[in-house]
Amino acid sequence: MTINDLPRPNPGRAKLLGAATLLLFAAGSAAGLFLVPADALQGEVQRLLYVHVPAAWLAMLSFFVVFVMSVLYLIQRDPKWDLLAVSAAEIGIVFTALALVLGSLWGKPTWGVWWTWDPRLTTTAIMLMIYVGYLVVRSFADDPEKRARWSAIIGIVGFVDVPIVYLSVLWWRTLHQPPSSPRSMAGEFVYVLLLNVAAFTLLYIFLMVRRYRLAIAERHVEELRLTRDDGRIT
Amino acid sequence: MEGQPSGTPFMVAGYLITWAVLAWYVWRLNRRSVDARRALDSAQAKPHANQESESDR
């Protein structure tokens, strides 16, 4: 399997996906901001839940995709798994950073601090470092095959931290509250959260399509440069 | 205690940052895609262009 066998995406369908994503995302934000009342105890700031939780969910989903693609790459050595893995890693970094920023904005008026080294926050920061490291390692590797192999190993071993991030609030004493559930939230809040989770998940698919297409294009460019440079050396 | 900040500005800032970051990322992906396609086109146009590649820079 070589890079030239990779499929060419269909731009028409991507446009439809983009429009649907934008629509659902706007509906989610509007519902979170205007449809439901603010929390009785926290007031307006609790509306951050509707973007903070979906962002954290996408971060973990992304890194799970990196893990699966990395395993598939090591088994099949098909470059498409590597390109899907790097696409998911980059998107995961964006949403991890977003979740951290939103959490910080939520923490200051409720907890009283922007940041504290509690197990949830610390393991999340480690998660961000792992995947930034993943991209840094990739940028140093000149040989595409070696790059794919090494980053697949990081993608598998690095995933160790992801379930720990989720379980941290259950395993250890933290300042961060445990995960919300339909039992801990009013019904209308649950629906708005689910709407936003759906909107973010659709956004994830949209971003993956775009990022994967970019990865294929960049890989083609690299391949052409490599063969051209080889020609020059000999 | 009346001087305590209300949480509303934090909430508004959070939503604005979310939209801004996501819009920025989509914009970046578009830019990078355009650049990659351009590089691909120029590389394919002269696959054996050992001499011309110097003038690319």
Next chain:
Amino acid sequence: MNRRRVWIGLGLVAIAGAVILLVAGGLRENVVYFLTPTELEAKGAEVYGASLRLGGQVKPESVDWNPDVGRLLFVITDGETELPVESSGAPPAMFSEGMGVVVEGSYREDGVFRSHNVMVKHSNEYRPPEEGEHPKEVYRSLMEEEAGG
């Protein structure tokens, strides 16, 4: 050849799983973000002056906030042990009686926990305000009473 790769993949997954179990298992025992009042009292003289975190609930009717000198006194409890906490500066807006808190500071020989940072630990429960209930104002009136009284 392909079978070897499958084994390498499975091996890596197994290693990752083992690391999860070992690291997390070890951390589970050792990571302590804050001590409870009972644990702190048990350590006693051992930890006098050491910088640490203490977590528990604000004991109802124990809050004494003096806005003139910016001093906050309250009792922190885990249902078993109660410890007095002294802090400077206004607490976060959500600080109230019965609320979970984590305080940073040190335990003094006089049995008072001197805190420089009070953090409020809120729950994962969210609900709309009931008829006639206004978010925040509940808290505000409570604290004004405290300040006045």
